Amino acid sequence: MNQTCEEPESLQSEAPRIVSEDLNTLYTAHSRAIFYLALRFLGDPQKAEDATHDVFLKALRKLDQFRGEASARTWLYRIAINHCRNLQQTWHERHMFPSSDSPVWEQSAGGDSPLRILETKELGARIQKTLDGLPPEYRLLLLLVSDQELSYEQVGALTDQSSDAVRGKLHRARKAFAALFAKSE
């Protein structure tokens, strides 16, 4: 994934040594992808922050079960997808519209100009509104496929369907997204 923002902070070495290194490596390499999936899937920056924390903590606890058969990215995505789905069921938020992206952008204000921040924030809000208008299956599919580290086969495995089914649904998901995005102007 092309990353133009600063890399996420690495973890300090307060946790037990070996696992801390593993967690640090996982977090540095995958936290952006996991946070973005949680943010756009749940539609709430604070809940996405909590979910990302919980996903990596679960990964830490299950680290001995990770056998390297899947890539670390797909393993983390699986934990994240299950976690986010559980949260949605628990909160009964399937049809709620998201809160603003503001908390995310306020902390990233760094060196960007106000116009640039506003444009980015507006675009993020439109994307979120569009994704929220899609069936959850399409939303998840688009978010996963947009990660260039994942193949259609891996997306299929994560969503319990064949890569052919992914291709077919992706076509419909793109059309639905484009139509809703145009209306959100």
Add this chain to the structure above:
Amino acid sequence: MKQTTKLSTGQQQEHSAETRTVKTTAQEFKNVEELLRHDAAQTPVPSEIARRLNQSAAETPVPRRPWWRRILG
């Protein structure tokens, strides 16, 4: 200043019907995935997560690695 974002969701002919032009930002995107990748790249990970995770990790019982993994890496 109003600028144009072009969002077309496919490079192939079958995707041409998905092409949409929208106005908001200065970017032009070939398809939905590219738009989402751009959005992901512009979305910072809150530093608070790393701080909380560090704290939680320190309090979490850590599973030992299997002996064979400790040896083989």
